[in-house]
Structures are given as structure tokens and as C-alpha cells.
Amino acid sequence: xxxxxxxxxxxxxxPGDDALxxxxxxxxxxxxxxxxxxxxxxxxxxxxxxxxxFIRADEAARSTAVRAVERTMPECFRALLMAxxxxxxxxxxxxxxxxxxxxxxxxxxxxxxxxDDATAARLDRIARRGLLWRP
Amino acid sequence: MKNDPVDVVVxxxxxxxxxxxxxxAERAPRLRIVCLERGGWVDPRTMPAxxxxxxxxxxxxxxxxxxxxxxxxxxxQSADYPIDDRGSPIKPLMWNGxxxxxxxxxxxxPRLHPSDFRTKTLDGVGDDWPFGYADLEPYYDQxxxxxxxxxxxxxxxxxxxxxxxxxxxxxxxxxxxxxRGFDALGxxxxxxxxxxxxxxxxxxxxxxxxxxxxxxxxxxxxxxTDVTWWPKAITNGVxxxxxxxxxxxxxxxxxxxxVVYRDAGGRAVVQPASCVVVAGNGIGTARLLLASGLDSxxxxxxxxxxxxxxxxxxxxxxxxxxxxxIGCALYSHEFYETDASRGFKRGVHLxxxxxxxxxxxxxxxxxxxxxxxxxxxxxxxRHSIAILVLAEDLPEAHNxxxxxxxxxxxxxxxxxxxxxxxxxxxxxxxxxLDRAEEVLRAAGAHRVVRLPLAPLTGWHLxxxxxxxxxxxxxxxxxxxxxxxxxxxxxxDGSLFPTVGAVNPASTIGALALKLADDLxxxxx
Numbered sequence: 001x002x003x004x005x006x007x008x009x010x011x012x013x014x015p016g017d018d019a020l021x022x023x024x025x026x027x028x029x030x031x032x033x034x035x036x037x038x039x040x041x042x043x044x045x046x047x048x049x050x051x052x053x054f055i056r057a058d059e060a061a062r063s064t065a066v067r068a069v070e071r072t073m074p075e076c077f078r079a080l081l082m083a084x085x086x087x088x089x090x091x092x093x094x095x096x097x098x099x100x101x102x103x104x105x106x107x108x109x110x111x112x113x114x115x116d117d118a119t120a121a122r123l124d125r126i127a128r129r130g131l132l133w134r135p
Numbered sequence: 136m137k138n139d140p141v142d143v144v145v146x147x148x149x150x151x152x153x154x155x156x157x158x159x160a161e162r163a164p165r166l167r168i169v170c171l172e173r174g175g176w177v178d179p180r181t182m183p184a185x186x187x188x189x190x191x192x193x194x195x196x197x198x199x200x201x202x203x204x205x206x207x208x209x210x211x212q213s214a215d216y217p218i219d220d221r222g223s224p225i226k227p228l229m230w231n232g233x234x235x236x237x238x239x240x241x242x243x244x245p246r247l248h249p250s251d252f253r254t255k256t257l258d259g260v261g262d263d264w265p266f267g268y269a270d271l272e273p274y275y276d277q278x279x280x281x282x283x284x285x286x287x288x289x290x291x292x293x294x295x296x297x298x299x300x301x302x303x304x305x306x307x308x309x310x311x312x313x314x315r316g317f318d319a320l321g322x323x324x325x326x327x328x329x330x331x332x333x334x335x336x337x338x339x340x341x342x343x344x345x346x347x348x349x350x351x352x353x354x355x356x357x358x359x360t361d362v363t364w365w366p367k368a369i370t371n372g373v374x375x376x377x378x379x380x381x382x383x384x385x386x387x388x389x390x391x392x393x394v395v396y397r398d399a400g401g402r403a404v405v406q407p408a409s410c411v412v413v414a415g416n417g418i419g420t421a422r423l424l425l426a427s428g429l430d431s432x433x434x435x436x437x438x439x440x441x442x443x444x445x446x447x448x449x450x451x452x453x454x455x456x457x458x459x460x461i462g463c464a465l466y467s468h469e470f471y472e473t474d475a476s477r478g479f480k481r482g483v484h485l486x487x488x489x490x491x492x493x494x495x496x497x498x499x500x501x502x503x504x505x506x507x508x509x510x511x512x513x514x515x516x517r518h519s520i521a522i523l524v525l526a527e528d529l530p531e532a533h534n535x536x537x538x539x540x541x542x543x544x545x546x547x548x549x550x551x552x553x554x555x556x557x558x559x560x561x562x563x564x565x566x567x568l569d570r571a572e573e574v575l576r577a578a579g580a581h582r583v584v585r586l587p588l589a590p591l592t593g594w595h596l597x598x599x600x601x602x603x604x605x606x607x608x609x610x611x612x613x614x615x616x617x618x619x620x621x622x623x624x625x626x627d628g629s630l631f632p633t634v635g636a637v638n639p640a641s642t643i644g645a646l647a648l649k650l651a652d653d654l655x656x657x658x659x
Contacts, residue, residue, distance in 0.1 A: 013504040020509050063505060081504055086191040089494040098493060098516055100456070106184040106353050109343025110458040112307035119311040122318040123287075123325075132292040132323055134250040134257065134472050 001041060005051045006030040009044055012062040013084055019097055023084060026091040033083065040076040043069045140407035141167040143654075144394055145414060146381045146423065148172035149235015150640050151627035152414035153360035153368060154278060154647040160371035162655035168372070169406065171379040171396050173545070174214035174232025176361060181212065182351035189347060190494040197350040199228040199239060200591060213238075214378070216545050218418060220593075223554035225440045227593040229416055233377055234361035236416065236594065237640065239349045241462025242330040242357050243486065244284055244641045246275050249294060250472060251635035254529075258473050258480040260559075261529050261633040265602055265613035268294070271645050274652075278644035279328075281367065282358040283336050286328035292468035301333045304342065307455040310464035313487040313520050316578025322469040322570075327486070329463040330358035330640075337363075344459040346489065357460070364644075379404075380545050384411050384427040384623060391623040397546055410654070412615075414627040414647070417596030421536040421629060422550040424600065424610075430619045431610045435536040435599050438554055439528035439634045441484075443592035444564045446571035447521045448580025449514060456517035457492045462638075464489060470570055471636065479559055483567035484525040484636040485574070490517070520575060523589075524567030526560045527636040532608075536599050556588065563636075564588065595639050600629035614653040626650050 007024045010033070016022030024030070034041060048054035048065040057065070070077045088094050092102040101108075115123075143159065145152050148170050156170050183192035193199075195207040201215035214231040230238040249268035254261035276297055286299035303326035306314065310326075317324035331348075334341040342356040355362050369375060378399035385392045385405075393407035413420045421435040464487040471482040491499070493516055500508050528534075539549035564587065572583045603609025606618040609632070615624040626647045628639050635642075 014509060015506050017506065017509060017513075019513055059506075066504075082194065082498065085497050085504075086188075086194075086494055089492075089497055090188060090190055095493070098513070100493065100516075104184060104186055104189050105345035105347055106343075109345040110455075112305040112344055112455060112458050113311075115306060116311060119306065119314050122314050125318070126291065126323055126325060127289045129291045129323065132468055132472065133248050133294065 001034045002051060003030060004055050005045065006034055006041070008055050008062060009041060009066070010084060012059065012066050013081065014088055015059065021093045021097060023088055026088050026093045028084065028087045028091070033080065036083065037076070037080040040069060040073055040080050043073055136402055137405040138407070140393070140409070141169045142408065143168045143410045143412060144406055144408035145170040145412045145626070146394065147235065147414035147416070147419065147627065148233045148360070148365065148375060149414065149416065149627070150237055150360055150643045151647040152235070153364035154281070154644045155412060155414060155626040155651045156373045157364045157368035157371060158648045158651035159655055160368055160373045162652060163658055164372065166658070169374045169376060171381050171394065171406070172233050172375065172377050173380040175212065175377040176233045177212050177238055177351060179351065179353045179355060182353045184345055184347050184350060184353045189350065190492050192350055193347065193492070193495060197239070199349050200226055201229055201231065202226070214380070216543050216547065217549065219539060219549060219551040223552040224556055224588060224590060225442060225554060225593040226590050227418055227552065227596055228591065229418070229596065233365065233375065234359040237359035238351055238361065240594065240640065241348050242460060243462040243638050244282070244328045244330040245466070245637040246293065246641050247635040247637060248471060251633060254481065254633050260480045262603065264632050265604065271642070271649060274645035274648040275641060277648055278641060282330040282363050282644065283332055283339070284328050285331055285333035287326050290325045292323055292325065292471065299328065301336055303327070304329050304331060304333045304460060304463050305344070306464055307459055309454045309489065309520055310487055312450065312452070312454060312578050313522070313574065314465060316574040317467055319577040320573060322467055322574070324465050324467045326465050327463045329460060331460050331463060332356045342460060346457045346459065346461065346492065348460050348462070381423060382546050384413065384423065384429070386427060386429065386620055386623070389620055391620050410622045410624065412624040412626050414625070416627055417599045417629045418536055418550060418552070420625055420627055421599035422538065422547060425538050426548050429617060429623070431606065431617065433601065433608050433610050436532045436534070437530040437598045437601055438534040438536055438552065439530065439598045439631070440554070440593050441525040441595045441634065441636060442528060442556055442560045442564055443589045444524045444568050445521050445586040445589055446524070446568050446575060447519050447584050448575030448578065449519050449582040450579050451518070451581065452579065454490070454517055454520065456490045459489050461489050462486070470567070477566055479562045479566070481527045481563065482636060483563050485567060485571055486523040486525065488521050488523050490519055490521060520578065520580070522571035522574060524564055524571055525636045526563035526567065528560055528634060529557065530598060530601070530633060531557060595628065595634065597628045597631045597634045597639060600625045601632045602630045603632055615650040624650065624654065
């Protein structure tokens with residue numbers, strides 16, 4: 001299982017676009033997937049006709065092979081996908097691209113905007129409504 | 136090993152058990168009260184919001200589902216037992232430790248409506264409670280005071296409440312945008328009552344809107360009974376023994392004589408007691424009482440959740456995303472009370488929550504991978520509003536908790552759920568989803584997606600040992616005493632004869648206070 005094959009699989013799952021990085025551009029730990037998700041990766045290679053064949057294939061053909069394995073090995077595939085997505089959406093490049101802080105939620109937290117005048121006026125209208133509950 | 140007898144032994148240290156213990160010790164200070172809790176105290180320093188891998192904790196050791204936590208790579212601090220939920224489309228959620236499920240709840244803290252206590256009389260469905268809202272109202276107020284509630288008085292959807300201890304939590308852009316939608320339709324909305332400090336209160340800080348309440352609150356701004364009721368209970372003299380798993384309530388000649396439990400060292404301990412109180416939630420309580428051989432045909436039956444569905448609207452404008460307490464922005468009870476023209480009795484609760492964290496949102500997309508998945512994630516993240524629809528289940532005997540033939544590692548029989556979503560609940564959810572979509576469109580959503588039934592929403596485990604007067608359809612009387620064993624009480628959501636369509640913790644706490652007062656009077 002070559003680094004090129006692993007990169008091709010991960011970038012099929014997360015190809016990236018003009019705003020979000022691809023899986024490899026986000027620096028995902030490719031060797032870890034080879035270690036923990038060998039069977040599903042082998043199945044993807046077999047579905048494509050071999051490792052080299054998958055690497056040479058275009059995006060549509062790669063996706064077809066991955067989709068076939070998603071159908072035949074749903075639990076194993078889901079485990080791989082969860083590992084990849086967890087790493088990706090915790091990576092600094094992906095979070096930064098989403099405009100989200102790259103640090104943990106604590107200790108800083110967030111600072112939501114205060115209630116504006118229009119919302120306060122809407123709330124005041126509700127407060128003046130008649131009772132909505134039944135005794 | 137056999138301990139010295141105590142007056143009262145309470146099983147479970149969550150919302151019901153904690154409030155019950157604190158109140159009983161206050162009202163009857165001479166009683167020796169022991170609480171046995173299967174889990175331990177949670178150290179906030181171990182909670183994931185400090186860590187970079189906090190998102191994956193939501194599907195691992197800090198998942199809301201005990202079954203997911205048991206499968207997690209990292210060990211959980213929750214002392215979980217497996218639940219066979221294959222027979223239920225709604226999956227049970229809970230925390231097993233000091234504080235119970237208030238450790239990882241969202242802390243949305245609504246009360247039932249007065250009509251929720253009289254569904255049979257008013258609407259001809261369900262059953263009436265053996266007492267009404269007015270009887271529970273002072274206990275609601277006392278529970279609110281102990282937990283600490285942020286909110287805003289003056290809500291026309293409820294009888295007048297005392298001023299809330301703190302101002303409401305910030306709605307944020309997301310909440311204010313949703314309010315715009317409700318307002319355009321002329322529909323009720325109101326900031327939620329939340330058991331979360333919006334400002335420093337009772338020695339705990341104000342919330343800093345970090346987001347992942349359901350993975351524990353590291354600042355303790357969110358109330359959980361380990362930081363609210365338990366310090367009071369312990370000060371009042373209650374002895375709390377963590378890591379003690381009760382195996383059986385011992386019953387002889389129609390009287391409870393105590394419990395047998397497995398202590399932290401794995402030793403079997405006999406704890407004699409004059410009175411036994413079980414507060415282990417609608418699954419744990421039924422499991423223990425069934426395993427103890429309590430003779431009651433209604434035990435384990437009438438299991439109710441609050442079936443939940445989501446409508447999520449996508450907007451062009453930038454909103455907050457997962458900023459602030461996940462369950463607490465605003466709610467609408469425009470459609471809470473019965474309107475026969477809808478084709479079903481009772482109503483729905485609409486709740487604007489905060490949005491998903493990126494990983495959770497990604498895992499829920501369809502397709503889940505590839506170019507379209509990333510495009511969808513980018514379009515939705517910080518540009519969406521979710522409205523949760525909660526429906527009111529009605530009591531049906533076939534929805535139930537039973538024991539399996541297995542013995543689990545905790546020494547108790549396995550437990551199984553059989554639950555079918557009723558036509559009534561389905562209609563309620565569909566009605567609520569239609570209204571939620573109207574709100575989202577009115578707020579400016581250009582696309583709305585629906586989740587017709589959200590499976591991982593089974594927080595509210597209710598009614599498996601319900602109160603009533605008929606021993607064939609109820610397990611306890613109005614004071615929580617089992618018909619068959621009067622010195623065996625229940626003090627949790629298992630007691631609810633009906634469940635309304637709102638989160639139950641506020642009512643569980645209030646009910647536990649009332650039952651403790653009743654018991655103190657009985658003993659006096």
C-alpha cells in the first residue's frame with residue numbers, strides 16, 4: 001500500500017475545492033489509515049483493479065470504486081470515513097478555511113452578539129399577547 | 136458484608152435522586168440517608184472542551200449514547216451498561232455518574248403546562264396526573280432557585296413565574312434571525328429558560344458560550360446536580376457512595392428491607408434500610424425493579440420519549456454556527472395546546488438550537504464524502520438554523536422496558552427496549568416540521584432539509600413506573616410509593632403518567648422535592 005494510493009483514496013473522500021483544502025493538503029496522517037483500516041483500503045484497490053489502477057484513474061472512476069466498497073463493506077467503510085473526517089475537521093487548515101477557531105472551545109469560548117433593537121421590539125410584541133396556556 | 140441499617144437508601148444521584156436527598160435531609164435532619172450511585176464524580180479538567188480533539192469526543196468517550204461510549208476507543212467516565220435498543224427507532228441517551236444525565240444534558244429547563252397534568256379531562260387522551268400544576272408550582276420555583284435559571288419572566292405561554300435569577304442567554308445572530316421568522320408569521324417565541332448561568336451566580340461563573348455542553352461543562356456555568364443539589368445534600372448530612380452498583384432491592388412480605396449492592400472494590404454489600412427510593416431514570420429504575428421481582432403489571436410498560444425531528448434551513452447570511460449552549464436559544468409554544476383542526480390532540484414544542492460542530496455536520500451529510508459533501512458543508516456551516524420539533528408521546532402499554540436473558544458485567548440482567556412510534560406522534564412531528572419549515576422560510580432560508588425522526592435524541596426516558604390509582608396501569612401512588620411495596624418509592628421521570636412535549640428535568644426535580652416533602656410528613 002503506497003503513499004500515493006493512500007493519498008488518492010483520501011483525496012477521493014475529501015477532494016477539496018477553491019475554499020476547502022483536500023485531505024492531503026490538510027496534512028491527514030495517511031500511514032495511520034493504512035494501519036487501522038487495511039481491509040477496506042485493500043477492497044478499494046481490488047475494486048479498481050489494483051493500487052496502480054486506482055492511482056491512475058480519474059475522479060469519477062475512483063469514486064465509483066469507493067462507492068462500491070461503501071456498499072459491500074458499510075461498517076468498515078464508515079469507520080474509515082469517521083477517522084478521516086475526524087482528523088480533517090480537527091485540522092488547522094480545514095478549520096481556518098471554514099472561518100472557525102483552530103484552538104479548543106476553552107478557555108476562550110465565544111462572544112455572541114447582543115440582542116438588537118429589532119429583536120427586542122419583536123419580543124415586546126410577544127409579551128403583549130394574550131395567554132397561550134390552558135388552565 | 137452487611138452494613139448497619141439506615142433510614143433511607145436512595146439509588147441514583149441524578150436530577151431526581153439529588154433533589155430528593157437534599158430536601159429529605161433538610162426536612163427530616165435526624166434521618167440517616169445514604170445514596171448509592173453506580174458511577175463517580177466527573178473532574179471538569181478531564182472534559183474534552185480543553186482539547187484539540189474535542190470534536191471526536193462527541194462520538195467517542197463523551198458520546199451522549201451509553202452504547203456508543205461502550206464501543207469507544209477511549210474509556211468513558213460514565214458507568215454504563217449496554218441497552219438493547221434494536222427494537223426502538225429512538226436510541227436512549229444518558230450519563231451514569233454523580234449528577235446523572237445533568238452532567239451531559241443541554242440544560243434547557245422548561246416546565247410542563249397546566250394542561251399537561253389533565254390530558255384525559257381536557258382532551259380525552261392519556262391520563263390525568265394525580266395532582267395539578269398548582270400543586271407542583273412551588274416546587275418548580277424551589278428547584279429553579281437551587282439549579283439557577285437564566286431566562287425572562289412574562290412569557291404568555293406559561294402561568295406567571297417568578298423573575299428568573301439571571302437574564303436570558305444571548306440569542307446570537309442565529310436566534311435573532313429565527314425570531315425574525317416567527318415574528319413575520321405572528322407566532323409566539325421566547326428565550327428559553329436555561330439551567331445555565333448567563334452571569335456569575337451562586338459561586339459559579341457565567342457561560343462563555345464555548346458550545347459543547349453535552350460533553351460536560353468545564354467552567355461549571357451549566358448547572359448539573361453534582362454542583363447544585365449535591366453540595367447541599369452532603370452539607371445536610373446525606374452520605375453519597377459513588378461507584379456502588381445496586382443489584383437488587385430486597386423485598387420480604389410486601390416490604391422493602393434494603394438493597395444489595397456491589398461496591399467499588401467489587402464486594403457484595405447488604406444495606407438494610409427502612410425505606411428504599413429508586414431514581415435511576417426510566418430505563419435504570421425499571422431494570423432494577425424488574426430484577427428485584429417487584430410485582431406490578433405496569434412496571435416497565437408505557438415507556439415514553441419525546442420523539443424529535445429537525446428542520447434545518449440554509450441562509451445566505453452569515454450566522455453564528457456552534458456558538459453557545461447547544462440546546463438553548465429560543466422556543467415557540469404557538470402550537471403547544473390542542474387544536475382539533477390539526478387532526479391530532481395535544482401539541483408540539485419548537486426549539487431553535489445552536490448549530491452543529493463541523494465534524495457532526497459532516498457526518499450527517501448525504502452524500503457523506505466527495506466533492507458535493509465538502510460543498511454542502513461549506514454552504515451550511517455558519518449559514519444554517521435548526522429547529523427541533525418535540526412531540527408528545529401518549530401512554531401505550533406495548534412500549535416497554537424488559538429484561539433479557541443475559542447477565543451484564545455490572546451483575547444485573549440485560550435490558551431491552553421495545554418502542555414503536557405511534558401514528559399520533561408521527562402526525563405531531565409532521566405538523567411540527569411543516570410549521571418549522573414555514574418559520575425557516577420566513578426567516579430567509581433558501582433551502583430546508585428535514586430529518587423526520589432523529590434517532591439519537593432519547594434523553595427523556597419516562598413513565599415506566601408511572602403514578603396512578605389503578606395498580607393494573609400504574610406502579611406507584613401519587614406519593615411515589617409502589618402499590619405492591621409501600622416503603623419502596625420511585626423519584627424520577629419513570630413516574631410521569633403523561634409527558635407533555637417539553638424537556639422533563641425541571642419537572643423531575645420539582646416532583647422529587649414534593650415526594651421528599653411527602654415522605655418527611657409520612658415519617659413525622
